[in-house]
Amino acid sequence: MNVTTTTLSLTVDDVTASRDFLTTHLGYHETAAADGFASLSRADAAADIVLLQRGIEVLPEGQRDQRASGLILAFTVSDLADVLARLEDDGVTITLPLREEPWGERLFQVTDPNGVVIQFVEWATPAAG
Template sequence: MQATALSPCIITDKVAASRDFYLRHFAARVTFDCGWYVNLQFGSGASLQFMAPQPEQPPCNPAGLTYNFCVADVDAEFAALMASGLTPVVPLEDHPWGDRGFAVQDPNGVVLYIYSEREPAAEFKPYFRD
């Protein structure tokens, strides 16, 4: 298979709250919104959908689900998100595997890990592939 795009869709009773959260905190752009289904675009190439439960698709239980957002300046993003009233569920810190990051949660309980890449520690360098 040669996928041309990949994007997650969360089945939730919180479609409007999810849309508003990502618009406010993550500069998402709405590309489709019919009320029970919304498509959000992030920059170029990343998208996320939220859909109200349907008879054949019950609400998602996002426990254990994390979305990773790579950003140019994680410290600036941390400051902005904290100033907007969000609370980290993972503190801002450097990690030896090659990033500096923190995490918050969306209205559905999805963990959003926001990070910037850093030089990995020597013990992690052998695990990187081109």
């Protein structure tokens, strides 16, 4: 198997709101769109994102009314402090403030207008012990 692209498909109530958040604040650009659908990509190796409006008929009937929930869209970055400062300057609400976990993970979270939790992670060097 040769995986060439990773795409996350998220079902949301307002495709436009999530699309605008991801393109404005996270550097995504729209590659395709239709009523109730948007496909987003980045020039780097980050995963592509497809946004589907809740209830859209392309989803299997049992999934049409579900929303993206219980997941965290996590991005590992090499410049966590810069990302945090830029998002704060843009007026994005930080929903989980910057913290460092005992295992060396530094992270913070934001939430898009549809409630999708987006986490930014940078690995710190764990203390010798």
